[in-house]
Amino acid sequence: MSEIIPIGPYHPLQEEPEFFRLHVEGERVIKMDIEIGYNHRGIEKLAESKSWDQVVFLVERICGICSTSHPAASINAMEDLGGIEAPERAQYIRTIVCELERIHSHLLWLGLAGHFIGYNTVWMWVWKYREIICDILDKMTGNRQSYAMFKVGGVRRDILDEDIPWFLKMLDKFKPALDLFKGAVMDDPVIHARTKGVGVLTTEQAKKYCVVGPTARPSGVAIDVRKDDPYFAYEWLDWDMVVLQEGDVFAKVACRILEMYESMKILEQCFKKMKPGIVDLHVKELPPGEGIGRAEAPRGEVYHYVRSDGSNFPVRYKVRAPSYMNIFSNEVAVLGEQVADAALILAAVDPCYCCTERIIAIDHDTNEEKKLSSSDLLRLSHEKTIRVKKELGIS
Amino acid sequence: MTWKEINKKIHDRFDKKIVKWFEHNEHRIYVDIDPADLVEFGRFLFEDLQARFIIASGVDTPRDGIEILYHFDFFQLPYVFSVRVFIEKPKLEVDSLVPYIKGAEWIEREISELLGIQFNNHPDMRHLILPDDWPEGKYPLRRDQ
Amino acid sequence: MGIKLKALTKSPWVYHLSTGSCNNCDIEILDCLTPRYDLERFGIVLVGSPRHADALLVTGNMTMKCIPRAKEVYEQMPKPGVVIAIGTCALGHGVFDGSYVMPKTVDEVIPVDIYIPGCPPKPEGIIAGVAKLLAMLKQKA
Numbered sequence: 001m002s003e004i005i006p007i008g009p010y011h012p013l014q015e016e017p018e019f020f021r022l023h024v025e026g027e028r029v030i031k032m033d034i035e036i037g038y039n040h041r042g043i044e045k046l047a048e049s050k051s052w053d054q055v056v057f058l059v060e061r062i063c064g065i066c067s068t069s070h071p072a073a074s075i076n077a078m079e080d081l082g083g084i085e086a087p088e089r090a091q092y093i094r095t096i097v098c099e100l101e102r103i104h105s106h107l108l109w110l111g112l113a114g115h116f117i118g119y120n121t122v123w124m125w126v127w128k129y130r131e132i133i134c135d136i137l138d139k140m141t142g143n144r145q146s147y148a149m150f151k152v153g154g155v156r157r158d159i160l161d162e163d164i165p166w167f168l169k170m171l172d173k174f175k176p177a178l179d180l181f182k183g184a185v186m187d188d189p190v191i192h193a194r195t196k197g198v199g200v201l202t203t204e205q206a207k208k209y210c211v212v213g214p215t216a217r218p219s220g221v222a223i224d225v226r227k228d229d230p231y232f233a234y235e236w237l238d239w240d241m242v243v244l245q246e247g248d249v250f251a252k253v254a255c256r257i258l259e260m261y262e263s264m265k266i267l268e269q270c271f272k273k274m275k276p277g278i279v280d281l282h283v284k285e286l287p288p289g290e291g292i293g294r295a296e297a298p299r300g301e302v303y304h305y306v307r308s309d310g311s312n313f314p315v316r317y318k319v320r321a322p323s324y325m326n327i328f329s330n331e332v333a334v335l336g337e338q339v340a341d342a343a344l345i346l347a348a349v350d351p352c353y354c355c356t357e358r359i360i361a362i363d364h365d366t367n368e369e370k371k372l373s374s375s376d377l378l379r380l381s382h383e384k385t386i387r388v389k390k391e392l393g394i395s
Numbered sequence: 396m397t398w399k400e401i402n403k404k405i406h407d408r409f410d411k412k413i414v415k416w417f418e419h420n421e422h423r424i425y426v427d428i429d430p431a432d433l434v435e436f437g438r439f440l441f442e443d444l445q446a447r448f449i450i451a452s453g454v455d456t457p458r459d460g461i462e463i464l465y466h467f468d469f470f471q472l473p474y475v476f477s478v479r480v481f482i483e484k485p486k487l488e489v490d491s492l493v494p495y496i497k498g499a500e501w502i503e504r505e506i507s508e509l510l511g512i513q514f515n516n517h518p519d520m521r522h523l524i525l526p527d528d529w530p531e532g533k534y535p536l537r538r539d540q
Numbered sequence: 541m542g543i544k545l546k547a548l549t550k551s552p553w554v555y556h557l558s559t560g561s562c563n564n565c566d567i568e569i570l571d572c573l574t575p576r577y578d579l580e581r582f583g584i585v586l587v588g589s590p591r592h593a594d595a596l597l598v599t600g601n602m603t604m605k606c607i608p609r610a611k612e613v614y615e616q617m618p619k620p621g622v623v624i625a626i627g628t629c630a631l632g633h634g635v636f637d638g639s640y641v642m643p644k645t646v647d648e649v650i651p652v653d654i655y656i657p658g659c660p661p662k663p664e665g666i667i668a669g670v671a672k673l674l675a676m677l678k679q680k681a
Contacts, residue, residue, distance in 0.1 A: 038605045039560045040524040042639040044509075045535055049638065058635055064564025064660065080423060108567065111574075127574035145564045145660055210448045210498030222471065223447070229422065229473035292423050292466070292475050305452045305464065318452035320502075328501055525641070526604045535640045 022334070022342060029334045029342055034327060047317035052078060052286055055314060056150060059304070062319060064145050065108060068101045069297030070319070071150040073304040076231050078152045081291025081308055082283065088233075089277040090154040095233040096270045097141065097149050098295070099263040103174075104133040105298035106256045109347075110181065113253065116347050117194050118382035122184065129177035136170050139163060154280030164271055171267060178264070182257050193388045195250035199333045199345030202247055209329040212322050213300020214259065215348075218244040218251035225296040237269045249348040285312070297322055340380040398472055401444055409436060422473050425464075430480045430489050433465075437478065438495045440467050446476065448496045453506040455538045459484050461510055465492070482512065491517040509536040544620055545681035548594050549674050551583025554624075555593035555617070559610050559646065561600030564660035565627035569597055572663045579667065590616040598652070601629045604641045607649055614650040622653040622673060626666060631655050 023031035043062055047055050059070040072094065079086065086094075107130040114122025134144045140159060141147035149155050185191055201211070206219040216223055222243045226234040242258040244251040288310035295302045300322030307316040334345050405413075415427040428436055440446040446467040454462045460483040467476045482489055491514040492499045503514045504523040511534040514520070522529065558566055572579045573586055587593050590613045602610065614623070628634035630646045646652060654676075656669035 036524060038603060038609075039558075039600075040603060040605070040641055041560055041601055041636050042535060042641050043636075046636060046639050061562045061564075061635055061659075064562040064567060067562075067564065080420070083420065124575055127571070128576065131571075131574075131576050144662060145567065207445075207447070208497045210496070228468075228471050229475075290419060290423075290425065292477070294475070301449070303449050303466070305450075305466070307454060316452070316454045318450070318454075320450040324450075324501065325498055328498065529604075 022339065024339055027338050027340075029337050029339060032331055032334050034330065036327070044317050044319060047314055049313065051312045052152065052314065055317065056152075057148065059319065060146055060148065063321065065105050066101070066297040066299065066302065066321070067146045068097050068149065069295050069302045070304075070321075072098060072232070072295035073293040073297075073302040074306075075150050075152050075293065076295055077291040077293025077304040077306045078286060079291075080293055081289055081306055082152070082286045084153050084281065084283055086154050086281065087278050089158075089274060090279040091233040092270045092274040093155045093159055093279065094150060095237070096159070096267060097137070097147055098232065099266045099270075100133055100137055100140075101147075102263050102298045103260050104130055104137070106260050107133065107181075109256065109298075110185070110253070113344070113347055116344050116381055117191070118385040119191075122181075125184075126181060129174060129181075132170050132174045132177075136167055140167070151280070152286070153283035154278075156280075158279045159274075161276070168268070168271060171264065175264065178257075178260055185253060185257060189392050190385060190389055191253075192250065193392060194341075194344065194385060195253060196246075196248055198249045198341050199337060199348060200247045201329060201333045203245075205329065205332050206247070209325065209332070211300070211326050211329045213296065213326070214252060214255050214298070215300060215322075215326040215329065217242060218255040219247035220245045223301070225294045225301050229294055231293075231295060233270060233273075234266075236273065237266050239266050239269075249344055252348045286310075299323055300326060338384075340384040343381045396444070396469070398469070398474060401469060401472075404444060405439075408439065412436070423475050423477075425477045425479055427479045427481070430482055433478070433480050434490045434492060434495070437465060437492045440476070440478070441492075441496050445470065448492075448498050449475070451499065451502045451506060453510040453512065453536065455510060455536060456481075457538065461487060461512060463489065463506065463512070487511060488513045488515060490515045493517050508534070510534050511537065542681050545677055548620060548622070549677045549681065551585070552594040552622075552670075552674070553585050553587045553592055554595045554597050555587055555590045555613070556597045557590075557599070557610060557613055559598060559600035559606040559630070560603035560642075561627065561629055565599040565630075568660045568663050568666060569599070569626065572666055577663045577667060579670075584670070590614075591618065593617050593621065595622045595624060596650075597624050597626055598630050598646050598650070599626045600646075601633055601636050601639075601642050602644055602646045602649055604643065607644065610646075610649055622677070623650055624654050624656065624669065624673065625652045626656045626661060626669075628657055628659045631657055634659065 021033040022029050043058060047058055050058055056071045056074055059074045060067050062070045107126050111123040111126035137147060138144050141149050141157065149157060201219045203220040206216050206221045212223060220243065222241060224241045227241050239262045242255050242262065244255055286308050288308050291306045293304045302322060303320040305318040306314050309315050330346055334342050337345060412428055412432045413426055417425045419425060441448060446469050449466040449468050452464045456462055460481050463480050465478040480489065489512060491503055493503060494516055501523055503517055504520060506512055507514055507520060508522055508525050556569055571577060596617060625631055625646050629636060632645055633642055636642060654669055654673045656666055658665050
């Protein structure tokens with residue numbers, strides 16, 4: 001007898017409404033249906049009615065967490081279309097904003113992942129130290145999110161040289177916190193028990209589902225746009241791509257934590273290497289043709305395709321966000337896993353889902369709808385953590 | 396595999412079937428092919444050349460037809476290889492790549508609801524992002540609507 | 541209504557409803573609950589079900605697919621309850637005005653008590669908005 005557990009579309013913890021239907025047999029998940037579209041805002045159509053300059057602001061609002069990755073891919077596409085190369089200082093500034101965003105996004109996810117397995121302390125701590133990164137961005141760009149820094153041929157605002165020592169001081173302050181998280185997550189036996197070997201996405205599956213970013217790299221697929229198709233200042237800097245082999249939830253956590261260290265490395269080099277110079281080419285128009293832009297968002301590759309007929313508006317604007325490929329891979333990652341782990345596996349891809357609303361279990365034999373109370377999946381997950389703790393002798 | 400080898404393999408096998416080979420710049424290659432050869436070509440890229448499917452973009456053109464660009468990337472290489480097919484109105488049909496490339500499932504559903512293209516052999520053609528009660532025959536990304 | 545409204549101002553539990561937002565506002569709402577701003581000091585708790593909530597925090601554009609769900613969530617909330625629209629998208633459609641999947645704004649679907657503008661509003665802004673609302677309710681009660 002199989003039952004269906006719908007998750008969503010609303011959940012207390014942020015991000016797009018999504019709807020998952022888990023088909024379960026006892027405790028095991030045998031199939032999953034994913035329904036998206038609650039957040040479909042028709043951005044591709046809207047972009048056709050905006051001028052090239054306005055498009056950057058529009059794509060910034062595709063996702064608030066990747067609010068600089070989409071503009072990055074967008075200007076990459078437009079610069080590819082027009083054959084424009086931005087000045088060196090602008091490239092460094094762009095890289096700095098992108099990497100700060102990566103740290104803040106990974107921290108955000110780490111906190112939520114802690115919450116999903118019942119470690120609210122992790123959530124609160126991580127988000128406390130995330131404020132340091134937000135402060136840096138606030139001072140640098142004028143906003144905590146949606147920075148509006150990028151434009152075709154440069155950046156909108158320069159970084160003031162007198163601010164740089166303060167940025168470096170704040171980053172130094174952040175470093176011990178990063179070590180703290182690494183220790184708290186990587187050495188915790190309960191987290192090991194909850195995440196190791198859970199929700200494995202093998203290398204073959206990762207390739208078959210064409211996943212990207214921190215969903216692909218922990219499965220042994222070495223792709224990173226920053227290395228493969230370098231944009232901005234990445235090719236002038238020294239850093240490593242984090243690739244792990246296990247493909248389970250733990251590898252996904254570890255990959256993100258290690259990536260934050262790489263981001264710190266990149267940031268320090270950028271501040272050091274940045275030379276005074278112009279930051280904007282004041283591009284006035286774009287030629288007819290096609291352009292492709294890619295950027296590595298915290299969640300993976302963002303892909304933009306633009307077509308121009310030489311006018312002030314794009315003829316076609318196509319956006320592919322990383323979660324579009326990654327969420328789909330959940331279909332295989334949750335197979336055969338326990339319902340209590342499902343919440344965690346779905347979260348490991350960093351789409352954010354979770355089960356706010358209410359959960360309706362449909363019993364197929366009797367066709368009865370059982371309406372259960374809210375946050376059941378979260379509760380199941382928390383209960384499992386307590387169980388694991390008992391088994392390990394930690395109270 | 397280096398780009399030279401990939402380039403040679405593509406030319407060896409599909410030289411006659413490639414209608415147009417256009418390099419926008421060093422790293423961005425656009426190739427036009429006939430819709431009838433799409434599945435064979437896509438399969439060759441994905442299975443034999445180990446390409447990664449990035450996404451497909453559907454574009455309604457003023458030329459009385461719809462273009463679909465299938466974008467591929469080769470792991471660790473800085474190239475984006477876009478395969479373009481032109482589907483003439485009114486018979487908006489093309490074979491689906493999903494039996495060979497699983498990752499194309501959602502985007503084909505999306506193109507079919509936004510542009511009204513029928514993908515043959517697609518396993519699941521339900522609505523993806525538009526509401527279920529969206530009026531039939533209305534396609535938001537068409538130029539004539 | 542007096543006593544119920546008065547009770548509402550003491551420690552309002554909030555439910556967060558995203559109707560097709562870009563997450564920016566949603567993150568800032570969560571930020572309000574984390575150590576720097578720590579709204580839980582004032583008894584404001586984020587709950588997992590509208591049935592337990594005194595206030596709905598609505599963010600986003602109200603896309604077509606979300607309209608019936610949003611109505612349902614509003615009906616599940618015990619009354620008297622308040623609805624707080626957060627962010628430019630929830631106030632009008634902001635940058636998304638004219639999209640084919642957004643026939644209505646949030647306040648055309650459910651009654652809104654207070655609007656907090658910004659893209660996204662800073663946590664301080666959200667807290668200020670909620671404080672104003674509570675002051676208003678106290679006067680009414």
